[in-house]
Amino acid sequence: MPGPVKLAVIPGDGIGPEVVAEAVKVLDAVTAASGTVFEKTWFSLGATRFLETGDVLTAEDLASISAHDAILLGAVGGVPGDPRLKDANIERGLLLGLRFALDHYVNLRPTRVYPGVPSPLADAGDVDFVVVREGTEGPYVGNGGAIRRGTPHEVANEVSVNTAFGVERVVRFAFAQAAQRRNKLTLVHKTNVLTFAGGMWQRIVNDVAAEFPTVTVDYLHVDAATIFLVTDPARFDVIVTDNLFGDILTDLAGAISGGIGLAASGNINPDGAFPSMFEPVHGSAPDIAGQQKADPTAAILSVALLLEHLGLAEESAAVTTAVTADIALRDSRVRSTSEIGDAIARAIGA
Amino acid sequence: MPGPVKLAVIPGDGIGPEVVAEAVKVLDAVTAASGTVFEKTWFSLGATRFLETGDVLTAEDLASISAHDAILLGAVGGVPGDPRLKDANIERGLLLGLRFALDHYVNLRPTRVYPGVPSPLADAGDVDFVVVREGTEGPYVGNGGAIRRGTPHEVANEVSVNTAFGVERVVRFAFAQAAQRRNKLTLVHKTNVLTFAGGMWQRIVNDVAAEFPTVTVDYLHVDAATIFLVTDPARFDVIVTDNLFGDILTDLAGAISGGIGLAASGNINPDGAFPSMFEPVHGSAPDIAGQQKADPTAAILSVALLLEHLGLAEESAAVTTAVTADIALRDSRVRSTSEIGDAIARAIGA
Ligand SMILES: CC(C)[C@H](C(=O)O)[C@@H](O)C(=O)O
Ligand SMILES: CC(C)[C@H](C(=O)O)[C@@H](O)C(=O)O
Numbered sequence: 077m078p079g080p081v082k083l084a085v086i087p088g089d090g091i092g093p094e095v096v097a098e099a100v101k102v103l104d105a106v107t108a109a110s111g112t113v114f115e116k117t118w119f120s121l122g123a124t125r126f127l128e129t130g131d132v133l134t135a136e137d138l139a140s141i142s143a144h145d146a147i148l149l150g151a152v153g154g155v156p157g158d159p160r161l162k163d164a165n166i167e168r169g170l171l172l173g174l175r176f177a178l179d180h181y182v183n184l185r186p187t188r189v190y191p192g193v194p195s196p197l198a199d200a201g202d203v204d205f206v207v208v209r210e211g212t213e214g215p216y217v218g219n220g221g222a223i224r225r226g227t228p229h230e231v232a233n234e235v236s237v238n239t240a241f242g243v244e245r246v247v248r249f250a251f252a253q254a255a256q257r258r259n260k261l262t263l264v265h266k267t268n269v270l271t272f273a274g275g276m277w278q279r280i281v282n283d284v285a286a287e288f289p290t291v292t293v294d295y296l297h298v299d300a301a302t303i304f305l306v307t308d309p310a311r312f313d314v315i316v317t318d319n320l321f322g323d324i325l326t327d328l329a330g331a332i333s334g335g336i337g338l339a340a341s342g343n344i345n346p347d348g349a350f351p352s353m354f355e356p357v358h359g360s361a362p363d364i365a366g367q368q369k370a371d372p373t374a375a376i377l378s379v380a381l382l383l384e385h386l387g388l389a390e391e392s393a394a395v396t397t398a399v400t401a402d403i404a405l406r407d408s409r410v411r412s413t414s415e416i417g418d419a420i421a422r423a424i425g426a
Numbered sequence: 427m428p429g430p431v432k433l434a435v436i437p438g439d440g441i442g443p444e445v446v447a448e449a450v451k452v453l454d455a456v457t458a459a460s461g462t463v464f465e466k467t468w469f470s471l472g473a474t475r476f477l478e479t480g481d482v483l484t485a486e487d488l489a490s491i492s493a494h495d496a497i498l499l500g501a502v503g504g505v506p507g508d509p510r511l512k513d514a515n516i517e518r519g520l521l522l523g524l525r526f527a528l529d530h531y532v533n534l535r536p537t538r539v540y541p542g543v544p545s546p547l548a549d550a551g552d553v554d555f556v557v558v559r560e561g562t563e564g565p566y567v568g569n570g571g572a573i574r575r576g577t578p579h580e581v582a583n584e585v586s587v588n589t590a591f592g593v594e595r596v597v598r599f600a601f602a603q604a605a606q607r608r609n610k611l612t613l614v615h616k617t618n619v620l621t622f623a624g625g626m627w628q629r630i631v632n633d634v635a636a637e638f639p640t641v642t643v644d645y646l647h648v649d650a651a652t653i654f655l656v657t658d659p660a661r662f663d664v665i666v667t668d669n670l671f672g673d674i675l676t677d678l679a680g681a682i683s684g685g686i687g688l689a690a691s692g693n694i695n696p697d698g699a700f701p702s703m704f705e706p707v708h709g710s711a712p713d714i715a716g717q718q719k720a721d722p723t724a725a726i727l728s729v730a731l732l733l734e735h736l737g738l739a740e741e742s743a744a745v746t747t748a749v750t751a752d753i754a755l756r757d758s759r760v761r762s763t764s765e766i767g768d769a770i771a772r773a774i775g776a
Binding site: 298 | 503515517518522544545546571572574575576577578579581582584585587588589591618619620621623625626629649650657674676677678681682
C-alpha cells in the first residue's frame with residue numbers, strides 16, 4: 077500500500093475505549109514488525125460526546141471520517157435508561173448512521189470455535205462459518221412511523237425496504253466468499269411469511285447461483301436456522317441473510333462459539349467508495365466499563381479483519397495466529413483487559 | 427363443562443396425521459377416565475387437500491371450524507420445492523389464515539427441560555419459562571408489496587403493523603401469566619432499531635406494569651435474548667414479544683430444551699370469541715412422513731394445553747404427568763410414533 081494508511085479510530089463509550097486501546101496496541105505491534113505505517117485520527121463520538129455537545133454525528137464528523145482508509149470502532153451506547161439519553165438513540169444515529177452513510181452493505185461476521193474455548197454447547201463440533209449480513213436495507217432503514225402516539229389508538233409501523241440492487245450485491249459477495257471457502261451457501265430468511273422480501277431474496281440467490289457453479293446452495297427459515305446453530309453449527313459455511321436476521325443470528329453465533337467476547341465484525345463497502353469499519357460485535361457494557369474487565373479479543377480480531385480488508389494478509393494472519401495461541405492457553409485465571417492485549421502484542425513481537 | 431366438547435381436528439400434512447393420531451389416543455384415554463365427552467370433527471386441510479381440490483381454507487371450512495370449542499392441529503405444509511405448491515403458500519393461507527381469522531392474539535409456547543432429556547447445552551440448568559408471542563400483528567400481517575418484480579430494479583417491502591390495542595391485550599395476558607408463575611416478565615424487542623414499534627411495546631409494558639406490582643419487568647434486545655437462551659435460559663419466567671421475534675425465540679427455546687419434538691403451543695383467543703387452536707411447534711417434516719419416526723410428544727403436550735384452556739385442569743395434569751414419566755424413562759431405544767402414544771395413553775389409564 078503506497079503511503080501511510082489513514083485510520084479513523086472511534087473508541088466510543090463504556091468498554092469501547094479499553095478494548096480499542098488493546099486493539100491499537102496489537103496493531104502497532106504488528107505494523108512495527110512489518111513496516112506498514114498507520115496514521116491514526118481519534119474521534120470522540122458516542123454518548124459521552126453527546127452529553128458534552130449534544131451532537132451524535134455531524135456532517136463534519138462524517139466528512140472527516142470518510143477521508144480515511146478504514147475505521148476501527150470500539151462500542152457505542154450510554155447507560156441504559158439514562159434519562160439524558162432518552163431521545164438520543166446513539167446506536168441509530170451513530171452506528172447505523174455510519175453504516176448507512178458509508179454504504180457498508182456487507183456486514184461480515186466470522187464465527188469459529190477456537191481450540192480451548194469452552195462453548196455453552198455440549199458438543200459444538202468443528203465450527204467455522206461466516207455470516208454475510210446485509211447492512212443497508214431491510215427493517216433497519218428507519219422507515220417507520222406512528223400515529224396517535226401514546227394513546228390507546230396508537231398504530232406503529234415499521235417498513236422493511238429491500239431492493240434487488242441491494243440484495244444482489246451482498247448475495248454476490250457471499251457467493252464469492254463461499255467459493256473461497258467450503259463452497260456452501262445458506263440463505264436464511266422467512267420466505268413463507270415475508271413473501272415479498274423473501275421471494276426476492278430467494279429469486280436473486282437462484283439467479284446469482286448460476287455464476288458460481290461450485291457453490292451448493294440451501295435455504296433455511298430463520299427460526300429453523302437458530303435450531304441448527306445450537307444442534308449442528310458445523311453444518312454452516314457461509315450464511316447470507318438480511319439485516320435483522322443477521323443481527324440475531326450473529327449474536328447467537330457469538331454465544332455458541334464461546335462468547336461475544338471473541339466475535340469480530342467488519343462493516344464493509346466492497347466497492348471501496350467509502351472506508352470500511354471494523355468493530356467487535358459486543359456492545360459498550362457500561363456496567364463493567366473502566367474496570368479492566370472487558371475481553372479485548374473481539375476488538376483485536378476486528379483489527380485482523382481490518383488488515384485483511386486492506387490487503388495486508390500477512391499482518392492479518394500474524395494477529396490471528398497470536399490470538400489463537402493466546403486463546404489456547406487461557407485458563408480459569410482472570411486477566412485484565414490490558415494484560416490480554418499485552419500478551420497478544422508480545423506474541424506478535426516475538 | 428355442560429354437554430360434549432366440540433373439537434375440530436386438523437391432522438394436516440406430512441407427520442401431522444401420525445402425531446395427531448397419538449394425541450387423540452391420549453385425549454381419549456384421559457377423557458375415558460374422567461368422563462368428559464369430546465365430539466370430534468375431522469377436517470381435511472393442508473397441502474394434500476390443496477392438491478386435490480385447489481382449496482386452502484374456504485369460507486365454509488372457516489365457518490365450520492369456528493363453530494367448535496377448540497382445535498387440535500398437527501402440522502401443515504407440503505414437500506419443499508414441490509412445483510405444484512409453488513403459488514399456494516399453505517402456511518400463510520391455512521395456518522396464519524386460522525390464527526388471524528380466529529383472532530389468536532396469544533401464541534403461548536411453554537419451554538421446560540424435562541428430567542432425563544438431553545439438551546444440546548452443556549448445562550441448561552432448571553429451565554421453565556413460557557413465551558407469550560403476539561399472534562395477529564407485526565411483520566406477519568402480510569402487508570407488503572413489490573414493484574418491478576423480477577427485474578434488477580425490484581423493490582420489495584414488508585410492513586410490520588402494530589397497534590396499541592393489539593399489544594396491550596397480549597401484554598396484559600403475559601403479566602397475568604407471570605403473576606401466576608415466578609413474577610418475572612421479560613420484554614424482548616429491538617427498540618434501538620425498530621424505534622416506532624419498539625417504543626410502543628416498551629411504553630405499553632411500562633403502563634400495564636402498574637397493574638401488576640408483584641411482577642418484576644426487564645427488557646432485552648432480541649439479539650441479546652438469543653445469547654441468554656443458550657448461556658442462562660433458567661433466567662427466564664415469562665417472555666412477551668412480537669410475532670416474528672416470538673417465532674424465532676420459540677424454535678431456539680425448543681432446541682435448547684431437548685428438541686422441537688417436545689415443544690407444544692396454543693394459539694389462544696383469551697376472550698373466547700373464537701375457538702383456540704393447539705399444535706406442536708414443529709412442522710410437517712415431509713421427509714419422514716408415514717414412517718412412524720415422528721415424536722408425537724409435542725402434539726400430546728398440545729392436548730394438555732388444550733385441556734387446561736378448556737378448564738379441564740385435572741385431565742391436563744394427568745396428560746402432563748404421564749408425558750413427564752414417559753420422558754424420564756426414555757433411553758437410546760428408538761420407539762415408533764404409535765409406541766410412544768401407546769405408552770403415554772397406557773400410563774394415563776393406569
Ligand atoms: C447496536 C445495534 C444497533 C447493532 C445492530 O442491531 O446492528 C448491534 O446489535 C450489532 O449487531 O452491531
Ligand atoms: C409455518 C410458519 C408460518 C409458522 C410461523 O412462522 O409462525 C411456524 O414457524 C410456527 O412457529 O408456528
